[in-house]
Amino acid sequence: MSFQKKLLAFAAVSALSAATAVPAMALENEFHGMFKFMGYQTNALAGGDTKDILRKDAHSGFFAEQRARIMYIAKANDNLKLVTHFELDTRFGGIASNHNGTAGYKGTTGNDSGNLDADQLTLETKNIYLDFNEPATGANFKVGLQPWADAYGSLFLLADMTGAIGTKKVDAFTGQLGWFRFDDNTLANDITGPGQFTADLIVADGKFAVSKDITVGATYYNIQNDTGLAATAPYELLHMVGVNADVNVGPANIKPFAAYQWGEKNSATDISAYLLGAVGKVKAGPGAVNFSGFYLSGDKGGTNNNAFQAVTAGTTYFNPANMWLLIRPNQAVNTSTSLTGNDISVGGRGAIGVFAGYDGAMGKTFYNANVGYMRTAEARGAEKKSLGTEVNAQIGYKIYDNLTASAAAAYVFLGDAMNGKGTDRIATYAQTADADNPYLVNLQLSYAF
Amino acid sequence: MKRAIMLVTAALLMTTSTGVFAEQTQADRNECLLLSRNCKDQVDDIYTRMQRLEREIQKGTRVYTPKELRQLQEKLAETQEMLKDMEKPGR
Numbered sequence: 001m002s003f004q005k006k007l008l009a010f011a012a013v014s015a016l017s018a019a020t021a022v023p024a025m026a027l028e029n030e031f032h033g034m035f036k037f038m039g040y041q042t043n044a045l046a047g048g049d050t051k052d053i054l055r056k057d058a059h060s061g062f063f064a065e066q067r068a069r070i071m072y073i074a075k076a077n078d079n080l081k082l083v084t085h086f087e088l089d090t091r092f093g094g095i096a097s098n099h100n101g102t103a104g105y106k107g108t109t110g111n112d113s114g115n116l117d118a119d120q121l122t123l124e125t126k127n128i129y130l131d132f133n134e135p136a137t138g139a140n141f142k143v144g145l146q147p148w149a150d151a152y153g154s155l156f157l158l159a160d161m162t163g164a165i166g167t168k169k170v171d172a173f174t175g176q177l178g179w180f181r182f183d184d185n186t187l188a189n190d191i192t193g194p195g196q197f198t199a200d201l202i203v204a205d206g207k208f209a210v211s212k213d214i215t216v217g218a219t220y221y222n223i224q225n226d227t228g229l230a231a232t233a234p235y236e237l238l239h240m241v242g243v244n245a246d247v248n249v250g251p252a253n254i255k256p257f258a259a260y261q262w263g264e265k266n267s268a269t270d271i272s273a274y275l276l277g278a279v280g281k282v283k284a285g286p287g288a289v290n291f292s293g294f295y296l297s298g299d300k301g302g303t304n305n306n307a308f309q310a311v312t313a314g315t316t317y318f319n320p321a322n323m324w325l326l327i328r329p330n331q332a333v334n335t336s337t338s339l340t341g342n343d344i345s346v347g348g349r350g351a352i353g354v355f356a357g358y359d360g361a362m363g364k365t366f367y368n369a370n371v372g373y374m375r376t377a378e379a380r381g382a383e384k385k386s387l388g389t390e391v392n393a394q395i396g397y398k399i400y401d402n403l404t405a406s407a408a409a410a411y412v413f414l415g416d417a418m419n420g421k422g423t424d425r426i427a428t429y430a431q432t433a434d435a436d437n438p439y440l441v442n443l444q445l446s447y448a449f
Numbered sequence: 450m451k452r453a454i455m456l457v458t459a460a461l462l463m464t465t466s467t468g469v470f471a472e473q474t475q476a477d478r479n480e481c482l483l484l485s486r487n488c489k490d491q492v493d494d495i496y497t498r499m500q501r502l503e504r505e506i507q508k509g510t511r512v513y514t515p516k517e518l519r520q521l522q523e524k525l526a527e528t529q530e531m532l533k534d535m536e537k538p539g540r
Contacts, residue, residue: 402495
């Protein structure tokens with residue numbers, strides 16, 4: 001073979017191998033996202049995340065806000081992908097830090113961009129994590145900044161956190177082990193060395209499918225808070241064990257759960273607390289009846305701490321309640337708060353909540369109506385226990401498959417603990433005596449793709 | 450020369466007359482540019498993906514092996530989880 005022919009053959013082989021190698025390197029680029037517009041007429045919210053508005057002669061006004069979330073997934077194959085997720089929040093007109101807008105500039109406060117001519121930095125990072133199946137063990141691993149929710153209706157914790165979690169399925173059993181570092185205040189050049197002022201969560205979760213209709217689970221969570229900061233988590237050490245189940249009986253699905261907590265608030269105070277709860281759904285007519293409830297143990301005050309412990313109020317939820325004001329709404333965007341500032345355990349008093357509703361659809365129209373009641377588990381001093389009763393309803397229309405428009409209204413009949421005239425009210429949440437009943441009307445456009 | 454002129458005239462006639470005589474078909478319309486539909490690189494939105502996965506799962510063992518069905522169910526659960534994550538409330 002002459003040199004020219006050899007060169008030609010080499011070129012042909014190279015080209016062939018390059019062509020066949022391409023599919024292995026190909027990436028599937030997956031884009032998803034959502035956009036929500038919310039308009040509120042209310043005397044209870046202003047676009048922040050506070051409970052400062054509950055007072056006598058509360059003013060009613062209108063504000064609007066929007067949120068977009070963009071998710072990009074770089075998928076090498078079914079066993080390997082990088083998930084990235086970002087958020088852009090804006091209150092119409094921007095959020096100011098004072099009334100004349102001179103302190104700071106809109107865009108900084110509230111991470112907003114609703115000011116005249118926009119142009120502010122608003123991109124927030126929600127998730128960046130690697131998700132892969134390890135071929136030798138068949139286990140799935142998620143490493144990086146990722147979402148995590150507890151097995152207790154998110155009464156304990158639902159948050160985006162940095163960490164690593166491994167999941168392995170063996171027949172009907174699914175086991176999960178995870179570690180999250182949700183706070184690290186060690187300086188980059190600290191002489192203490194790394195990992196000294198940290199807060200870690202360890203998760204062990206097991207689920208067993210007894211049959212097609214019954215799954216039982218058990219969990220152990222551990223938090224070691226070495227930051228010395230109550231804002232990170234209001235305790236130094238927390239153990240939490242719990243059991244949960246998911247049962248289908250005829251047209252009903254019921255998810256009961258219970259958990260016990262122990263640990264140390266500090267060197268002088270121990271924790272002993274618990275939660276009970278259940279979430280259910282029963283198909284009825286064109287829709288379904290929903291019901292849910294919880295009991296979070298509380299404390300009358302003093303040194304013995306029997307109050308149920310979350311991580312922070314801002315990372316607790318109870319979405320099955322379908323409330324708008326008593327519990328933060330499950331449809332909320334930027335304004336995501338409740339009458340108790342998302343503190344479901346009401347400052348350690350503990351809480352009892354019961355909720356019921358009906359949701360259904362007729363063609364392109366969907367609707368739901370709900371009622372809920374909440375009270376504290378314990379009263380401190382002369383305080384009363386009743387927080388209030390909420391009634392709400394929503395009706396919506398599917399403009400396209402992935403675009404809906406809806407209107408909702410919610411009204412709370414405040415309980416004695418919120419609208420009392422003197423020391424019978426919980427002053428942390430009711431800013432003045434004899435507070436007005438809070439309400440809201442919500443108009444919404446929701447697009448997901 | 451005469452032959453060349455005839456050839457050029459015939460060619461010109463053919464090219465100009467094509468549009469007049471050809472019947473316009475659906476296939477000729479560029480729906481991607483006109484209606485943002487049937488684009489070559491079109492991808493499913495999240496609801497369409499879930500609907501398609503549900504449709505495939507309903508075909509059952511008639512079409513898929515039990516292992517493939519499990520794969521489809523896992524993909525459906527993964528997509529539902531993705532939507533839940535995107536619509537998660539909170540700041």
